[in-house]
Amino acid sequence: MAERVIRAGVELTPAEVEELELERPDYEVQLESLNQWQLAWRRFKRHRLAVVGSAIFLSIVAVGVLGPVLLHYDFRVIPHANQIVYAGRAPSWVSGNWDPPLLMGETARLQRDVFTLVVNGARLSLVIGVGATIISVILGALVGGFAGYFGGAVDWVLMRIVDSLLSLPLLFIILVAAQFLGSGSWFSLMLIFGAFGWLGLSRLVRSLFLSLREEDFVDAARAVGVSDIRIILRHILPNTLSPIIVAATLSVAGVIIGEAFVSFVGFGVELNQPTWGNILTNSLDFIQQGNWWWAFFPGFAIVLTVLSINFMGDGLRDALDPRARI
Amino acid sequence: MTTRLQPDAAPASLPAPGRDPEVILDVRDLRTYFHVMDGTVRAVDGVDFRIKRGGRLALVGESGCGKSVTALSIMRLIDQPPGEIASGEIWFDGRDLLSLSESEMRQVRGGEIAMIFQEPMTSLNPVLSVGDQIMEAVKLHQEVSAKEARDIATQALRDVGVPAPERRITQYPHELSGGMRQRVMIAMALSCRPKLLIADEPTTALDVTIQRQILELIKVIQERTGTALLLITHDLGVVAETVDEVVVMYAGKIMETGTVDQVLLEPRHPYSRGLLQSIPSRGRRGQPLHVIKGVVPNPFRMPAGCKFEPRCPYRWDQCKAEEPRLYDTGGGRSSRCWLYDPRFRDRMRRYELEGKDYVPPAAATELTA
Numbered sequence: 001m002a003e004r005v006i007r008a009g010v011e012l013t014p015a016e017v018e019e020l021e022l023e024r025p026d027y028e029v030q031l032e033s034l035n036q037w038q039l040a041w042r043r044f045k046r047h048r049l050a051v052v053g054s055a056i057f058l059s060i061v062a063v064g065v066l067g068p069v070l071l072h073y074d075f076r077v078i079p080h081a082n083q084i085v086y087a088g089r090a091p092s093w094v095s096g097n098w099d100p101p102l103l104m105g106e107t108a109r110l111q112r113d114v115f116t117l118v119v120n121g122a123r124l125s126l127v128i129g130v131g132a133t134i135i136s137v138i139l140g141a142l143v144g145g146f147a148g149y150f151g152g153a154v155d156w157v158l159m160r161i162v163d164s165l166l167s168l169p170l171l172f173i174i175l176v177a178a179q180f181l182g183s184g185s186w187f188s189l190m191l192i193f194g195a196f197g198w199l200g201l202s203r204l205v206r207s208l209f210l211s212l213r214e215e216d217f218v219d220a221a222r223a224v225g226v227s228d229i230r231i232i233l234r235h236i237l238p239n240t241l242s243p244i245i246v247a248a249t250l251s252v253a254g255v256i257i258g259e260a261f262v263s264f265v266g267f268g269v270e271l272n273q274p275t276w277g278n279i280l281t282n283s284l285d286f287i288q289q290g291n292w293w294w295a296f297f298p299g300f301a302i303v304l305t306v307l308s309i310n311f312m313g314d315g316l317r318d319a320l321d322p323r324a325r326i
Numbered sequence: 327m328t329t330r331l332q333p334d335a336a337p338a339s340l341p342a343p344g345r346d347p348e349v350i351l352d353v354r355d356l357r358t359y360f361h362v363m364d365g366t367v368r369a370v371d372g373v374d375f376r377i378k379r380g381g382r383l384a385l386v387g388e389s390g391c392g393k394s395v396t397a398l399s400i401m402r403l404i405d406q407p408p409g410e411i412a413s414g415e416i417w418f419d420g421r422d423l424l425s426l427s428e429s430e431m432r433q434v435r436g437g438e439i440a441m442i443f444q445e446p447m448t449s450l451n452p453v454l455s456v457g458d459q460i461m462e463a464v465k466l467h468q469e470v471s472a473k474e475a476r477d478i479a480t481q482a483l484r485d486v487g488v489p490a491p492e493r494r495i496t497q498y499p500h501e502l503s504g505g506m507r508q509r510v511m512i513a514m515a516l517s518c519r520p521k522l523l524i525a526d527e528p529t530t531a532l533d534v535t536i537q538r539q540i541l542e543l544i545k546v547i548q549e550r551t552g553t554a555l556l557l558i559t560h561d562l563g564v565v566a567e568t569v570d571e572v573v574v575m576y577a578g579k580i581m582e583t584g585t586v587d588q589v590l591l592e593p594r595h596p597y598s599r600g601l602l603q604s605i606p607s608r609g610r611r612g613q614p615l616h617v618i619k620g621v622v623p624n625p626f627r628m629p630a631g632c633k634f635e636p637r638c639p640y641r642w643d644q645c646k647a648e649e650p651r652l653y654d655t656g657g658g659r660s661s662r663c664w665l666y667d668p669r670f671r672d673r674m675r676r677y678e679l680e681g682k683d684y685v686p687p688a689a690a691t692e693l694t695a
Contacts, residue, residue: 225436
């Protein structure tokens, strides 16, 4: 049993091997070795509502991506021009009139198919919601991260900027900005929501950094010679991921609602590019005439999306925390 | 100001700082202050010590005596503000670390001086895998590819006795026990072959059997690789097993220096004696355990004279009036006590006649009252 044991480039004597108990079997390592994503998936699966929520959200995304391609007619085309019904038609399953079959009814005036509108609206509403959230998460994480990590003057200046921006009546700023920055363009609307949406998030990230920068592992990283920027981005930021994900999902939902509102009051996306918000806008005049389906289905799409995102965010928060146990 | 900033007891025979190639770390008159709302805390107040290449030195003292701040000052990891390295020189391998730029200092940290922290449970980042953290240290200081970094990290884990390192490397800190995590910290510290290893209470958070393994590991690797060791601890048992030289600190100052045998077997300073008598031992079974009476002085109201005077059984008027300097007591030892001043040789002789453990009765009763 004269096996040579070499550690740190030097051969150890049997006495030293004994002393260090180097060859002791390690029982922990035998137990299980699922990787981080497998563990996260396992935790996520336990969260029933989150699984349902993400299934719904993913189908809405699929509808947004594929729906406009698969639908057999364009939303601008009047589908049943041969039957002129100016007042709009209720869904077939409500009215009992299956000629033509209408899943979500038909709008008054232009006789557009509500189902086609809602499906087409999904794409832009989701793109604006997710795009604006990505912008605001990046801005918020950077501003909050720098403020919280460096503290002192950096923190003071950045946070006073956030304070002053938060003191502005944001809704009016967004309305005015939407008007000036290419009114009616979904892209500028996304930029505007992104540019103003990071304020709350930066405060959240800052508070997380304030406590995390005192952690021992930050000192340990500095003692290894890691630079400040790298500590912020690679060592501390991943630790703030779960609250950021929760805040981001809420933000997606918030932006979708905000976009709906801005479009609803007439400052949003042009009417020839449907979003759930501007479909609602158009329906406004006709609700009193009994066209409930025109407002109900896009509204329901918003509610369903926001709810499913929130449930999904809840599940992600639990699943992505590597400290959480099964 | 000027008088206070005089170096305490730098004997004239010392070579110019940084010139002696045998000395890896030469700390001279280090003073680290913290400016807080209530005033200034002199956490480290004039500390001098040297470590030879491959040498082992321990900084010993109770909580709050400035030993960790000394280590963090060497690494330049003191937050400024509120901290301030008010004066001093830290010569490491021919350079004064205090004069380096921040980017030069980053190369020293981890590359040439590595540090192991007290709490293995919190010193590893919970969201990065063990391998990521070791590989990051490797990639920062060595020009290697990702695959080579992985090999180095695996070998580093194997070196510190982590079984199945190929699998361990993908695991996250929460999957490891405390002892394993401390091994990972040591692997990370040693992965770049540093010239100096600073271990800040490396075994305090571990249970006794793991403590011994970790100490043995540090010692074996330190001896074999020729890395110098600066051990920071309050545990005199750890000191006896691990190092060659000891520096005893109290209230930000050095109280006594010497080799481990000298200080542990024949302490000269009353504080070191108190520390040693406070260790439970088989020989004094049944007797009440000795304690050093009183508490560490409030950092905002330090005694004007000797910092240990309020708790010292040997004190007299002189101790209250003026602070002693670090007296050279021969044989490479020194002690910051008035008893070693030539003017008080008579008093010293009287204590010696009464025996080493003699405590003047008057002082003892006064302190218990």
